[in-house]
Amino acid sequence: MVPTLLVVSVMVFVIMRLLPGDVVNLMFQDLGYAQSLAEMRAKLGLDLPFHQQYGRWLAGLLRGDLGESLWTQRSVVSVLAERLPVTLELGLLSLAFAVVYGGVTGVLAAISQDRWPDMTLRSVAMMFLSLPSFWLGTLAIVVPSIWLGWSPSLQLVPFGASPRENLVQFALPAAILGSHLGAPIMRMTRAMMLEVLRHDYVRTARAKGLAPAPVVLKHALRNAIIPSVTILGVQTSQAIAGSIVMETLFQLPGMGSLLVEALAHRDFPMFQSLVLFLALFVMAVNLLVDLTYFAIDPRTRAQAG
Amino acid sequence: MTRFRRTLVAAGVVSVAAFVAVAPTPAQAPKRGGILRVAEQSDPVGFDTLGKKKAPVYTQLALAYTHNRLLKYDPSGEVVNDLAASWSQPNPTTYVVTLRKGVHFHNKPPVNGRELTSEDIKFTFERMAKSPEARLFPTLKAVTTPDKYTVRFELSAPFSSFVANLAATTMYVYAKEAGKPTPDGAGDYTAVDTVIGTGPFMLEEYREKQRLVFKRNPDYFEAGKPYLDGVELYIIADNAGQIAAMRTGKLDLIPAGRGEGLPHFLVPEARSIPGAKVMPHRLFQTSENLVGRVDQKPWSDVRVRRAVSMSIDRAGLAKAMFTEGAELFSGPIPVTSKYFIPLDKLGESAAWYRYDVTAARKLLADAGYPNGLPVKLTTTTGYGPTYTSRTELLKSMLAKLGIEASIVTQEYPVWISSTYKGNYEGMVHIPAWTLGDEDEWLATFTPGDTRNQLHLDDPKLTELVNLARSAPNEAVRAKLIGQFVTAFHDQMFRVYLPAPRMVTVTSKRVQGYVPAVRGYGYAIALVNTWLE
Numbered sequence: 001m002v003p004t005l006l007v008v009s010v011m012v013f014v015i016m017r018l019l020p021g022d023v024v025n026l027m028f029q030d031l032g033y034a035q036s037l038a039e040m041r042a043k044l045g046l047d048l049p050f051h052q053q054y055g056r057w058l059a060g061l062l063r064g065d066l067g068e069s070l071w072t073q074r075s076v077v078s079v080l081a082e083r084l085p086v087t088l089e090l091g092l093l094s095l096a097f098a099v100v101y102g103g104v105t106g107v108l109a110a111i112s113q114d115r116w117p118d119m120t121l122r123s124v125a126m127m128f129l130s131l132p133s134f135w136l137g138t139l140a141i142v143v144p145s146i147w148l149g150w151s152p153s154l155q156l157v158p159f160g161a162s163p164r165e166n167l168v169q170f171a172l173p174a175a176i177l178g179s180h181l182g183a184p185i186m187r188m189t190r191a192m193m194l195e196v197l198r199h200d201y202v203r204t205a206r207a208k209g210l211a212p213a214p215v216v217l218k219h220a221l222r223n224a225i226i227p228s229v230t231i232l233g234v235q236t237s238q239a240i241a242g243s244i245v246m247e248t249l250f251q252l253p254g255m256g257s258l259l260v261e262a263l264a265h266r267d268f269p270m271f272q273s274l275v276l277f278l279a280l281f282v283m284a285v286n287l288l289v290d291l292t293y294f295a296i297d298p299r300t301r302a303q304a305g
Numbered sequence: 306m307t308r309f310r311r312t313l314v315a316a317g318v319v320s321v322a323a324f325v326a327v328a329p330t331p332a333q334a335p336k337r338g339g340i341l342r343v344a345e346q347s348d349p350v351g352f353d354t355l356g357k358k359k360a361p362v363y364t365q366l367a368l369a370y371t372h373n374r375l376l377k378y379d380p381s382g383e384v385v386n387d388l389a390a391s392w393s394q395p396n397p398t399t400y401v402v403t404l405r406k407g408v409h410f411h412n413k414p415p416v417n418g419r420e421l422t423s424e425d426i427k428f429t430f431e432r433m434a435k436s437p438e439a440r441l442f443p444t445l446k447a448v449t450t451p452d453k454y455t456v457r458f459e460l461s462a463p464f465s466s467f468v469a470n471l472a473a474t475t476m477y478v479y480a481k482e483a484g485k486p487t488p489d490g491a492g493d494y495t496a497v498d499t500v501i502g503t504g505p506f507m508l509e510e511y512r513e514k515q516r517l518v519f520k521r522n523p524d525y526f527e528a529g530k531p532y533l534d535g536v537e538l539y540i541i542a543d544n545a546g547q548i549a550a551m552r553t554g555k556l557d558l559i560p561a562g563r564g565e566g567l568p569h570f571l572v573p574e575a576r577s578i579p580g581a582k583v584m585p586h587r588l589f590q591t592s593e594n595l596v597g598r599v600d601q602k603p604w605s606d607v608r609v610r611r612a613v614s615m616s617i618d619r620a621g622l623a624k625a626m627f628t629e630g631a632e633l634f635s636g637p638i639p640v641t642s643k644y645f646i647p648l649d650k651l652g653e654s655a656a657w658y659r660y661d662v663t664a665a666r667k668l669l670a671d672a673g674y675p676n677g678l679p680v681k682l683t684t685t686t687g688y689g690p691t692y693t694s695r696t697e698l699l700k701s702m703l704a705k706l707g708i709e710a711s712i713v714t715q716e717y718p719v720w721i722s723s724t725y726k727g728n729y730e731g732m733v734h735i736p737a738w739t740l741g742d743e744d745e746w747l748a749t750f751t752p753g754d755t756r757n758q759l760h761l762d763d764p765k766l767t768e769l770v771n772l773a774r775s776a777p778n779e780a781v782r783a784k785l786i787g788q789f790v791t792a793f794h795d796q797m798f799r800v801y802l803p804a805p806r807m808v809t810v811t812s813k814r815v816q817g818y819v820p821a822v823r824g825y826g827y828a829i830a831l832v833n834t835w836l837e
Contacts (some may be wrong), residue, residue: 027358029721030756031437040357071494072350082513138545145549152546154342154539154555155515164675248542253514266718 001283005276009061012275013054016268022024022046023070023266044070044146046268059274062065067269071262076273079258084277086156090177091239093170098185098235102228103172105182106189110224111216113194121186129183133242136176137249140181173246181235185228192224199223226297233289237282307452335532335817339836342595343538343558346549350515351495354475355432362825365474369826370503370519370536371411372477373424375402376457376468380830382589382641382823384472388421388503397463397777402426402471408526411507416480417552418524421503423450424791430458432491436525440468440748441741463775465782469742472825474783477502505531505832514540521770525832532817532835536828545572548810552578555837560827561588561807568691569628572808580813585629585806589642589823590739591746592635592804593692595699597732599798600760603680604732608672610797611657613732615665616706617699619658619803626695627805636801637793638746641822644786654794662705676783677707683724687717688736694801699796727758737804739825743786744774750798759798766792813837 024040025032041047045056066076072279109121120290144150153167159166196202197220205215244256255274262271293300349367354360361744377387386392392402406424412418430448433439447459459468464784470476483501484492493499500508503526506519537605539556540548544567550556559567559575566588576583595613597604603612622643630639634648644729647731648655682703684696695716710732715724724733737756740746747770749756750763769789776782809820809827818834821827 019718021716021720021722023718025722025726026718028437029359030725031359031440032726032755036357036437044355079513138543141543141546141549145552149553151549151553151555154541154550155512251515251539251541251544251546257514264717300768 001287002282004283005040005279007280008274009058009276012272013050013057013167013268014044015049016266016271017265021266023268026071026265044293046070051269059268061273061276066273069262069267071265071267076270077284079270080173080255080273083253083255083258085159086247087240087243087256089159089166089170090243090254091226091236092251094177094181094239094242095232095235097234098176098182098239101179102182102185103189103225104185106227106228107193107216107221108203109186109190110197111212112194118190122190125183125186128179128265129187131180133176133180134245134249136180137173137246140172141249154251156251156253157301169250170252171251177239177246181239184235185231188228188231189224192227193220196220196224222296226293229289229292229296233286236285237278240278240282314525314559316537329807333816333837335833336837337529337532337835338534339814341533341536341558341815341834341836342556343536343832344447344538344550344556345538345542345558345560346542346544348540349483349517352497352500352508353494354477355429355436355438355479355491356493356495357436357438358580360475363565363826366701366828367508367517367538368477368500368502369474369504369828370506370538370831371504372479373408374472374474374476374478376467376472377829378472378821378823378826380819381576382820384469387472388426388478388486389471393467394468398460400460400467401457402456402458403703403734404456405526406454409482409524410480410503410704411522412524413501413507416501420777421478422453425458425478425480426450426456429476429478432479435489438473438475439527441473441476441745442467463777464744465774465776466742466744472824473741474826486820488621495742506536506828509535516534516540527832531832533831536831543665544568545574548574548578551575551810553582554812557812558818559810561586561820562596566807568689569626569805569808570627570691575808575810578810578812582813582815583810584809584811584820585639586809586820587632587639587804587822588807589639590737590804591637591639592632592737592799593802594636594735595696595732595800595802596735596759596798598727598729598760600762601730603672603674603678603761606672607796609674610800612665612668612706613703613708614657614797614800615659615661616708617702617800617802618660620660622695622698622702623805626691627803629808630806631688631803632806634801635804636799637750637790638743638786640804642743644743644783644790646790650796651791653716654791655796657794665706674707677709679716681713681729682710682734683713683715683720683729683731684734685717685720685724687715687720692736694733699734699802725758726755727760733758736798741824744770747786747789749771750793761798763796781792 024037027040046237068075105121109118112118140145141151157165157169164241202215205219240256243254244260247254247257262274347363349364351364354365354368373388374386375387375389380782381446386407388404390405392400394400408421409418409733410416410421426601427448427450442462444457444464446461448750449457479494480501483499484494485496485499487493496678505525507522508517509520517538521531521533524740537620547559548571561567572583575581599605607624619633623633637645648658663834682700684693686693696712700712703710750761751767751770752762766789769785773782773785774789811818812835816835816837817829821830
């Protein structure tokens, strides 16, 4: 994990410096006289050679100091502390929705193969997969405002202040994002279930007179779900990408919108820290996915042993 | 009752009803109380308009709630007194401003509601001199304070925009003790706890990317005002989200005061909100335009510039993009400027605004391009998708002229760092500007100005700008600016496009709100606003 993070840190640092446009020009806009620009660059440490800038940033990281935003002059750590819980909550709720939706509908579609429930669920999944989430999000705001007199809350309700209101606030964006993430899980679960349901051991279980539910849920699902769990690991980074749009549409001040702003402002310390943090998060989730294999499939435990 | 009498009675009832409907109602008395909920698209970036970098628009908008200037723009754009009780000009290079008495800063530590004095004005101008806003007062030599309520400004040379620039929406007056200490003594007013002004509202809460909460300043110098108990300013980036929030009773005001404002295609949505008032109005800004470098081909040839102008179907563009109305003719100073010259008084230069592709093609052929020419047309995603749609429309209009424009779309930071600073090839689709006084607009066309994207160095125009800057009186200034504008249009250095109306939307609760025409400071109108 540490070597990967080091590579990510070098990559993000170099790529940001290679991008044209810089924060100082954005600060001064059309009033950027050469002297003012040079003074500001010196003040922000942007006049130092790249290797020195990188060294400073890395040394700060090791001390737990992520530096200051070049754009707002706020401490990166304090901004992260405000924004991280929002993105984590949205991401986790979306993934939870995706797992429940994708898993349940995948199994239902498989056990009713080629009949109307299967066709309906597959069509719905295809719809969620093909419709852009920003369009669904806009629709989910505009249509209820016209027909139901409802619109999302204008400010974040922290979970600690009111768990119920907080969950209500996150439910719609999480469902929209989750339905998009859940569609591939549904398709994968269905395909794997169809394959597993044709295996001899399932036929044997049925022949022994086992009830349909245990056959499907205990014997078949456990074997069919492993590829879906793998997909879930990949979906984590998609959930972060999707959260950018949802946070903007639903007034949720999270890390997704912060990432876009940091890039748009060429706010190096903020962007570098965010990318590093997100890389760490994605790696952690994928590690968790790997560990989940052990819990689901005893064969992987035996191979590891 | 006979049929005739029944008809007569019915006619009487209808007449009375019609009279009641159209008869002027007595002016409604303002009501005290209530919280107004406003939408903005972005946060302020710190709270300092006189810092070391250019004052961001949303910072200027926020400080209009909490701070005052010496002078201000009234809703029609005229300069009137704000913190100043009066001002005079004893000679061409001296201005004397007398302050209102009894103006107090917000009752917050460390200022604790002390009285505003001339020393605060002096301190503010010292800050200004160390900031990019120093451009507003290029000939300011000294600021002295003969007494507690008098400020004397000495200039090294006459400057006709001096008074108007006192009303610039960056020239807010700061209390020295409110700022965080800095080595140069100017103080840093970026942090929330430094927001201590003399304005109608006090900043009570700021949650980044969420909202700013202002409460009424009980010690505001206009007795009895503001009428509102407070304002909640919500950050809602998405225009459709703003309209949905107003429709569901969560918002009262979607102001217009910057850039394009509410896109016109969304206005029918706003109109369908029961009781909502939709107010299209002009703003003190020019329009988007097409430019090129006058020191490089093909833009260096006046015939090419005129041909491009004549190939633009301004009426068609306005009809397609600006359903709430637009000024077809604009620039190089805003339509709302008192020096603006309408098309019918422009004389022979008006010909270059006629939509005539055949004549335009002939001009282009005369310039040596009988078969047209390929050109880069640079634009940016930084001003939203409707902006780049207009670039596409311009491309299609240029194609009719024979100019094959290949669009180069730049990300905003790239745009600001290169094209916006005048580093480009071919042509550029540039946005509208909202600047201060007329001098600032004209200065952008002089050599050495950072906004001279044309690379224009025309001795005659530069001389006119300098003469207008030091004009001894209003009549002379108006004449000189008129000469500049006429010559500019004749040379067609910038090809101006239609200037859209801005659109302000208020809910049915809002009364007395008049959209501000000038500057980034709609909040000044909230002093006279109340809720029903």
